Each structure stands twice: as structure tokens, then as C-alpha cells.
Amino acid sequence: xxxxxxxxxxxxxxxxxxxxxxxxxxxxxxxxxxxxxxxxxxxxxxxxxxxxxxxxxxxxxxxxxxxxxxxxxxxxxxxxxxxxxxxxxxxxxxxxxxxxxxxxxxxxxxxxxxxxxxxxxxxxxxxxxxxxxxxxxxxxxxx
Numbered sequence: 001x002x003x004x005x006x007x008x009x010x011x012x013x014x015x016x017x018x019x020x021x022x023x024x025x026x027x028x029x030x031x032x033x034x035x036x037x038x039x040x041x042x043x044x045x046x047x048x049x050x051x052x053x054x055x056x057x058x059x060x061x062x063x064x065x066x067x068x069x070x071x072x073x074x075x076x077x078x079x080x081x082x083x084x085x086x087x088x089x090x091x092x093x094x095x096x097x098x099x100x101x102x103x104x105x106x107x108x109x110x111x112x113x114x115x116x117x118x119x120x121x122x123x124x125x126x127x128x129x130x131x132x133x134x135x136x137x138x139x140x141x142x143x
Contacts, residue, residue, distance in 0.1 A: 043104070043105060043106050043116055044102055044103040044104045044105055044106040044116055045102045045103065045106045045115050045116050045119055046119060047103070049102065049115060049119060050095075050098075050099045050102055050103065053083040053084065053085065053086075053095070053098075054083060054084040054086075055081070055082070055083055055084075056082040056083065056084050056092055058075070058079075058080055058082075061074045061075055061080065061082060061092075062075075063075055065092065067082075067092075067093055067094040067097050068093065068109060068110060069093060069094070069097035069098065069101065069109060070094060070097050072094070074092070074094070080094070081094065081095040081096065082094060082095070083095050083098060085098070085108050085113075085115075086115070087108045087111055087113035087115075088108075088110070088111065091108055091110055091111070093109075102115065106119075
């Protein structure tokens with residue numbers, strides 16, 4: 001890879017070719033800067049969410065069904081790992097395709113149902129739930 005300080009002027013003088021190189025260099029520099037400061041929180045779902053997705057048995061799959069992400073027929077694999085997303089009964093995916101998507105984005109690729117948001121809301125509700133006392137209240141009936 002050529003750096004901007006190494007012969008950038010010669011490529012620009014050759015006509016139009018330097019513009020593409022400059023753009024590519026700028027894009028690479030931008031990506032490198034962003035890589036130095038990754039997001040503090042990943043927006044996707046937890047690993048546990050992916051682990052508990054409903055598995056679809058091979059016997060219920062049709063020859064024409066394909067993964068919407070990789071477009072490979074499910075039955076092409078001898079032992080397919082097909083999962084159903086909770087948003088819709090027809091949203092079937094190869095587990096190997098949908099796991100990275102969900103971990104990074106947390107949404108259904110087809111209808112954009114936000115599972116990560118639902119997961120965060122459930123966790124927040126669990127944290128805010130008042131702690132119940134195991135002992136029953138004394139009602140004064142027995143003395």
C-alpha cells in the first residue's frame with residue numbers, strides 16, 4: 001500500500017488515477033481511526049439469546065427453503081442447524097449465519113424486530129422489580 005507522502009504527486013500528475021488512490025487512502029485512514037475507538041457497548045443480543053432460539057427439525061424443512069442471508073438451501077447440508085426467530089414463524093435462518101448478525105445488530109434481518117432492545121428492557125425490568133420479603137405480613141389474627 002502506498003502512503004500519501006510516497007509519490008502521491010506523481011500519481012496525481014499522471015491524470016485521474018491518483019483520485020482513486022487518495023479516496024482509498026482516506027477510507028483506510030478513517031477505518032483505522034474508528035478501529036482505535038470501538039463502541040463501548042455492542043448493540044446486539046447476548047450469546048444466551050442465540051443459544052435458546054427454537055431449532056427447526058430437518059423433517060419439517062422443505063426442499064425449496066433457503067437461508068435469507070447466505071441463500072443456500074437448508075437441506076443441502078446433511079445436518080442443518082436451522083433456527084426460527086421469535087418475531088415470525090417463517091423467519092428461518094442457518095444458525096451460522098444469523099448468530100453473528102444478531103450478536104452485532106440485534107435485529108431480525110427481514111423485519112427489523114429489535115431483540116436487543118427487548119432483551120435490555122427485560123433486564124431493566126428485572127433490576128427494578130422490588131425485592132419481595134419471604135415472610136408474610138403479620139395480620140394480628142394470631143397472638
